[in-house]
Amino acid sequence: MSKFVYLVPLFPLLGFLINGLLRKNLTKSLISIVGCGSVLASLIVSVLIFSETRQSGFQAVNVNLFNFIDADRLHIPFAFQVDQLSILFLLIITGVGFLIHLYSTSYMHDEKDEHFARYFSYLNLFVFSMILLVLGSNFVIMFIGWEGVGLCSYLLIGFWFKTKEFDDAATKAFVMNRIGDVGFLIALFWMISLFGSVNFSDVFGKAQAAPASALTGITLLLLVGATGKSAQIPLYTWLPDAMAGPTPVSALIHAATMVTAGIYMIARSNILYTLAPVSQSVVAIIGVTTAFFAATIAIKQNDIKKVLAYSTVSQLGYMFLGLGVGAYTGAVFHVMTHAFFKALLFLGAGSVIHALHEQDIRKMGGLKRLLPTTHLTFLLGCLAIAGIPPFAGFFSKDEILSAAYARNPIYFVVGLITALMTAFYMFRLYATAFQGNFRGTEDQRKHIQESPSQITIPLVILAILSCIGGFLGIPDVFVRDSHLLRNFLHPVFEHSETLSQTVEVGGSRELTLIGVSVLVALVGVVYSWSRFSKNPELGEPKGFGKVLANKWYVDELYDMIIVKPVNVLGKFFDSIFDRAIIDGIVNGVGRIVQYGSRQLRLLQSGQVGAYVLMMVLGIIILFAIQIILRK
Amino acid sequence: MPINYYIFLAVALFCIGVAGVLTRRNAIIIFMCIELMLNAVNLLLVAFSKMHYKALAANQPDAGINGQIFVFFIMVVAAAEVSVGLAIIVMMYRNTHSIDVNFLNRLKH
Numbered sequence: 001m002s003k004f005v006y007l008v009p010l011f012p013l014l015g016f017l018i019n020g021l022l023r024k025n026l027t028k029s030l031i032s033i034v035g036c037g038s039v040l041a042s043l044i045v046s047v048l049i050f051s052e053t054r055q056s057g058f059q060a061v062n063v064n065l066f067n068f069i070d071a072d073r074l075h076i077p078f079a080f081q082v083d084q085l086s087i088l089f090l091l092i093i094t095g096v097g098f099l100i101h102l103y104s105t106s107y108m109h110d111e112k113d114e115h116f117a118r119y120f121s122y123l124n125l126f127v128f129s130m131i132l133l134v135l136g137s138n139f140v141i142m143f144i145g146w147e148g149v150g151l152c153s154y155l156l157i158g159f160w161f162k163t164k165e166f167d168d169a170a171t172k173a174f175v176m177n178r179i180g181d182v183g184f185l186i187a188l189f190w191m192i193s194l195f196g197s198v199n200f201s202d203v204f205g206k207a208q209a210a211p212a213s214a215l216t217g218i219t220l221l222l223l224v225g226a227t228g229k230s231a232q233i234p235l236y237t238w239l240p241d242a243m244a245g246p247t248p249v250s251a252l253i254h255a256a257t258m259v260t261a262g263i264y265m266i267a268r269s270n271i272l273y274t275l276a277p278v279s280q281s282v283v284a285i286i287g288v289t290t291a292f293f294a295a296t297i298a299i300k301q302n303d304i305k306k307v308l309a310y311s312t313v314s315q316l317g318y319m320f321l322g323l324g325v326g327a328y329t330g331a332v333f334h335v336m337t338h339a340f341f342k343a344l345l346f347l348g349a350g351s352v353i354h355a356l357h358e359q360d361i362r363k364m365g366g367l368k369r370l371l372p373t374t375h376l377t378f379l380l381g382c383l384a385i386a387g388i389p390p391f392a393g394f395f396s397k398d399e400i401l402s403a404a405y406a407r408n409p410i411y412f413v414v415g416l417i418t419a420l421m422t423a424f425y426m427f428r429l430y431a432t433a434f435q436g437n438f439r440g441t442e443d444q445r446k447h448i449q450e451s452p453s454q455i456t457i458p459l460v461i462l463a464i465l466s467c468i469g470g471f472l473g474i475p476d477v478f479v480r481d482s483h484l485l486r487n488f489l490h491p492v493f494e495h496s497e498t499l500s501q502t503v504e505v506g507g508s509r510e511l512t513l514i515g516v517s518v519l520v521a522l523v524g525v526v527y528s529w530s531r532f533s534k535n536p537e538l539g540e541p542k543g544f545g546k547v548l549a550n551k552w553y554v555d556e557l558y559d560m561i562i563v564k565p566v567n568v569l570g571k572f573f574d575s576i577f578d579r580a581i582i583d584g585i586v587n588g589v590g591r592i593v594q595y596g597s598r599q600l601r602l603l604q605s606g607q608v609g610a611y612v613l614m615m616v617l618g619i620i621i622l623f624a625i626q627i628i629l630r631k
Numbered sequence: 632m633p634i635n636y637y638i639f640l641a642v643a644l645f646c647i648g649v650a651g652v653l654t655r656r657n658a659i660i661i662f663m664c665i666e667l668m669l670n671a672v673n674l675l676l677v678a679f680s681k682m683h684y685k686a687l688a689a690n691q692p693d694a695g696i697n698g699q700i701f702v703f704f705i706m707v708v709a710a711a712e713v714s715v716g717l718a719i720i721v722m723m724y725r726n727t728h729s730i731d732v733n734f735l736n737r738l739k740h
Binding site: 606607608612616 | 652653654656733735736
């Protein structure tokens with residue numbers, strides 16, 4: 001079955017073409033069928049391939065479609081690689097992607113037919129690019145997908161392009177991603193010059209013989225790319241702004257799949273990072289700092305989607321921490337569980353927004369009775385992200401934290417504080433929006449009703465996944481050798497694990513760590529539930545809270561040190577360089593030609609004698625030249 | 632007679648023709664000067680062809696015959712050209728009552 005892996009990206013591509021080209025002729029129901037059906041078809045093929053990869057003795061399969069670039073000694077095939085890591089990501093993308101497509105059919109139903117089709121064609125194009133990204137068997141194909149998802153992210157953030165603010169958010173996301181992409185691109189060229197190839201198998205095979213400094217350079221540059229795509233410090237500010245897009249887009253692109261592309265890339269090149277310990281530490285430090293920093297901001301946000309956005313940044317930081325301390329399985333595990341519960345939370349938020357047309361949690365409250373299904377699933381999602389056992393987030397977060405402890409206890413402590421804050425702000429959000437009394441207008445109250453089944457079914461499925469998803473990775477302390485995901489992914493990370501010889505935290509100590517983190521999460525949950533359900537903070541924040549509410553003024557800082565100087569420089573170049581020098585040259589050439597021709601025109605006197613004279617002189621000159629040249 | 636004489640005569644005729652074209656303003660005289668130049672060239676053609684005939688006649692009985700024939704063609708073309716040129720001059724006279732070529736610079740406007 002893995003020979004037919006090209007079907008997986010093919011279906012969404014067809015969906016994109018059909019919906020994109022026929023957007024003016026199709027009805028909404030047809031568009032929905034094409035949009036959802038293509039992703040469902042991909043999901044089915046992925047599941048079939050997955051069942052094949054689970055058989056014992058499965059070797060990674062390379063499916064070569066055609067030669068993409070053939071130049072001298074550089075051969076870059078357009079090839080897909082099916083192995084445990086890529087198939088796992090495929091399942092997440094197509095599975096969560098399908099649920100979100102289904103959800104969108106109802107969420108976007110108020111749009112005009114044409115825009116409805118445009119939405120679904122972008123969404124399908126996104127799924128196609130994302131599949132390309134995780135399936136490619138070399139860094140170039142990965143880069144194509146990488147750029148494709150960036151483009152779709154831009155298009156979908158700016159989906160309602162008539163609002164200037166949304167346009168700006170889209171541009172911001174695009175530009176910040178480009179900064180990261182430059183790093184990726186340079187790393188790509190460096191790899192070509194160092195290894196003479198960009199195929200995963202060649203690069204990872206030759207990596208051990210390569211000089212350590214070059215590997216460090218390449219991995220750091222790849223990390224720059226990853227920080228852009230996965231919204232890590234210093235390139236994270238685009239993600240909260242990206243909430244301008246429709247909510248399902250935030251769930252699919254900015255929570256479940258695209259932002260995990262950076263984690264996929266680092267997990268894919270795990271051998272390079274294992275061989276470059278410096279870069280690995282940088283990954284860990286960036287991850288843990290981002291996790292902590294974003295969590296502090298999330299505490300004081302009042303927009304339901306902004307809280308979720310910052311929590312996404314924070315959770316991505318966790319994944320980077322996992323990668324940085326060598327817990328590759330843990331990071332991928334967290335990608336998976338995060339895809340479940342964060343997509344669930346975003347879709348839940350979307351359901352609330354759909355019902356209320358309001359995003360400020362201060363104007364919600366008491367939704368528990370008004371939106372029962374949304375409330376229950378949202379609560380499960382919050383429990384999962386807070387790390388309360390036995391929900392999914394607990395297992396993956398715990399695996400990362402114990403690996404962090406083994407590497408450096410400081411990582412663990414910061415991670416623990418972040419976990420406390422995560423529990424706190426998630427339940428602040430939950431308690432403020434769902435508990436207490438309804439604070440909206442009477443008009444809203446009258447029209448409020450639970451969302452239709454296209455919205456609630458994905459919520460329920462994702463909620464179930466958030467509850468049971470964690471059991472794929474039960475820690476060894478509880479049941480020996482029951483970490484299914486580690487066993488499944490073992491072939492991908494085997495080499496790195498033998499190289500780095502990860503230190504296992506001892507049994508009793510690991511139990512203590514788990515106990516501490518659960519306790520901390522519980523404290524956060526109970527404290528903020530009891531505090532915010534009765535009297536939520538409705539006023540404007542004061543003192544230090546104001547700094548947090550204003551996101552540490554990072555946007556203003558970037559504005560001051562980067563955006564404004566670049567604008568000034570741009571104006572300078574516009575007025576001096578462009579208008580004076582470039583325009584001067586262009587206009588000058590034109591003016592010289594005009595002047596010259598005005599002078600030459602005087603020769604055209606109309607005097608026949610003068611013409612003949614010139615002709616004779618010309619002939620004499622030609623003769624002279626002829627004679628001179630013959631000598 | 633050595634070929635030099637023919638060449639000198641032809642060059643002299645040609646230069647007279649050029650000088651006439653450059654200096655005179657009467658269209659008919661200019662026309663005659665052009666004919667003079669044309670005939671100078673004809674003379675050269677004939678002279679050279681005769682020279683070739685002399686040099687190659689032993690092996691090649693028809694050597695240099697082309698040049699002689701060619702001159703007749705030139706004469707025919709020249710005659711045709713004359714008829715066109717004279718027609719132009721007639722039209723010019725009808726319009727300007729003069730055959731001074733300097734009047735023709737009015738065509739510029």
